[in-house]
Amino acid sequence: MINDTRLRESLAPRGNIEPGLQPGLDPGTPCAANGSSVYAALDLGTNNCRLLIACPSGESFRVVDSFSRIVRLGEGISTTGCISEAAMERAIAALSICRDKIQFRKARRLRLIATEACRAASNAQGFRDRVAAETGIRLEVIDRETEAALAVKGCAPLLDPHGHGAILFDIGGGSSELVRIERDPADRHAEPQIKAWMSIPLGVVTLAERFGGRDVTPEIYAAMVETVSGHVGPFAAEHGGDLAGMHLLGTSGTVTTLAGIHLNLMRYDRRRVDGIWINDAEISATIARLLSMSYRERADNNCISVERADLVLAGCAILDSIRQAFPLPRLRVADRGLREGMLVEMMREDGALRTA
Missing domain, CATH: 3.30.420.150 (Exopolyphosphatase. Domain 2)
Known part of the structure; x- marks a missing residue:
């Protein structure tokens, strides 16, 4: 069984969920008949919100679900320095769909990142707190070097x-x-x-x-x-x-x-x-x-x-x-x-x- 502390920090409990448990996540649920695990990767960028859910398969992985929506989270940040209310609402609506897909697929290994808009906006922490409260998702803001390294890993094939x-x-x-x-x-x-x-x-x-x-x-x-x-x-x-x-x-x-x-x-x-x-x-x-x-x-x-x-x-x-x-x-x-x-x-x- 995978014991990943990042998983416990990725989806915040909501409602009457017992502390330490994640709503809709069952660590014992296999993705396939061979008992392989379910992994989810979410990327909330300045323009897009993207999710990929997959299972290991040989030297690579098999995609079981995905989602992509243009949310324009960074709209106006270059002039106001802040994420707007409209952009927050668009992003939260998309992230709610991602949460539902993660729960439905019973993903137990997650990484949920945010990039430039959440690095640059003065109200980014408030936005992330709101995301956690309304969707249960805790976003990890990665630096630019990590972003570049992940792109290399993804495109290397x-x-x-x-x-x-x-x-x-x-x-x-x-x-x-x-x-x-x-x-x-x-x-x-x-x-x-x-x-x-x-x-x-x-x-x-x-x-x-x-x-x-x-x-x-x-x-x-x-x-x-x-x-x-x-x-x-x-x-x-x-x-x-x-x-x-x-x-x-x-x-x-x-x-x-x-x-x-x-x-x-x-x-x-x-x-x-x-x-x-x-x-x-x-x-x-x-x-x-x-x-x-x-x-x-x-x-x-x-x-x-x-x-x-x-x-x-x-x-x-x-x-x-x-x-x-x-x-x-x-x-x-x-x-x-x-x-x-x-x-x-x-x-x-x-x-x-x-x-x-």
Whole structure:
């Protein structure tokens, strides 16, 4: 039986629940016939609330439930410094669904994190207290280094097994992380090593709020790219040398949306997007296509939708600044990231994954 003290801190008791017990959680309930455990990973970001529930399966895991909703928790923080009441209510509604799924699946190993919005907002502690009181979820605010490391763990399976490594980037709502990772191409089972990393306080929400995201002219777009480049440039100057055998590896709504547009999907399909390779010319053509669209055209596109229509070009500007700093010919798209990293980390800690 797994004895994890973090589990006891993750879901706060509610109502008449006996102290020390978690409502709806049964540590003895198996996920599958072989008695494997149920794990849950939740990521409350500046823009999205995402949940993944899975069971160990060989060297990886099998997903049994998931949830994703755009909540825009960080809306307005760049100007007010606070999480708004409306944003709190959206997030709590989404977190309540996550709690119900965790309880229904009887997950007994949890990690429930919050990122940039809860790092930056002056009222973040009050928001987290309210989340605990209303949903029973106690959020762990992780630092940017941990966020970068979890993204690496989640995306590592998509590294080119014949390559030397990648420049991994995670374009978030309130911050973006860049990581240089390298591996021994002679040993495809070798763990990738983080050689350098950085985090910038700019994401799709903060950049769109600063420059406007609905009506983006070429001049506004260029200003976005220049602003981000001011942050990325010094990192690239120090860690951008010797890129032979490297590729870009992107995890974010920006790159998955870009891939859906590139593939001309009528509706977003993770199975067709996760792991796809896009070359430099194809990225440029797709971004040019997005820049030529009106806000309404972007909102009506099923791969973008009204929820991302005012954010996608800010994300493209961040991507373009990264492409300029690291001129690599190929990008691999990852529809995975922090949640997968948390699951792998927990399962490895428990010895629940088979080693290669």
